[in-house]
Amino acid sequence: MLTAQCHCGNVQIEVKILADTLTQCNCSICRRLSAQWLYYRSAEVKIDCFREKTRNYEWGDKCISFHHCPVCGCATHYTSMPDSGLDRIAINANMLAPHLIKNLKIRRFNGADM
Numbered sequence: 356m357l358t359a360q361c362h363c364g365n366v367q368i369e370v371k372i373l374a375d376t377l378t379q380c381n382c383s384i385c386r387r388l389s390a391q392w393l394y395y396r397s398a399e400v401k402i403d404c405f406r407e408k409t410r411n412y413e414w415g416d417k418c419i420s421f422h423h424c425p426v427c428g429c430a431t432h433y434t435s436m437p438d439s440g441l442d443r444i445a446i447n448a449n450m451l452a453p454h455l456i457k458n459l460k461i462r463r464f465n466g467a468d469m
């Protein structure tokens with residue numbers, strides 16, 4: 356089991372396997388968050404919030420909801436919205452220990468032009 360967590364430990368995300376590719380996206384929100392995404396289906400991910408629930412942010416077509424820890428501010432993951440037809444949770448790989456992600460392939464996604 357691998358555990359990603361925000362800085363204060365309020366949000367903990369568990370997955371069984373590490374995805375083999377990190378996605379870096381240059382869209383208007385991802386570049387501001389400096390997030391690197393690992394993609395999963397919702398059934399593959401367990402998310403616990405120990406002190407406070409995550410805060411959400413949706414924008415544009417509202418297909419996905421970005422979550423951050425209200426205590427320490429880290430952007431931990433995003434989830435697909437129920438109406439989107441997607442089943443995706445993207446974990447911000449920067450919430451994992453650096454040695455776990457340092458050798459992953461990096462995919463650069465041009466979200467800015469979508």
Ligand SMILES: [Zn+2]
Pocket residue numbers: 361362363364365366424425426427428429
């Ligand atoms: Zn936190």
